[in-house]
Amino acid sequence: MRAVLFLDRRRLPKVAFIVTTLKEHTMYPHFTPAEYARLTDAAKRQAHVLREQAISDFWRQAGIAARSTLRSASRWGRSLARHGQPGKQQGA
Numbered sequence: 232m233r234a235v236l237f238l239d240r241r242r243l244p245k246v247a248f249i250v251t252t253l254k255e256h257t258m259y260p261h262f263t264p265a266e267y268a269r270l271t272d273a274a275k276r277q278a279h280v281l282r283e284q285a286i287s288d289f290w291r292q293a294g295i296a297a298r299s300t301l302r303s304a305s306r307w308g309r310s311l312a313r314h315g316q317p318g319k320q321q322g323a
Contacts, residue, residue: 262270
């Protein structure tokens with residue numbers, strides 16, 4: 232097949248339809264179309280499960296980080312209450 236550059240838009244060819252010649256399972260010729268479809272479906276199911284696990288793990292870790300931040304802020308607030316606010320001098 233020969234590549235053609237169309238530098239002038241007025242010379243673009245009219246396309247009525249596009250024919251594809253891609254075969255579904257040419258990458259894996261040792262699989263039948265049914266086996267390929269079965270493996271594809273299994274991979275999609277596994278991807279869905281892994282995606283759900285990743286989302287769950289993300290929100291669990293976000294919750295842990297939020298609780299840790301709240302604990303740190305609470306400790307800092309108690310420390311300020313006990314020792315006075317920074318920048319103020321005692322007895323002044």
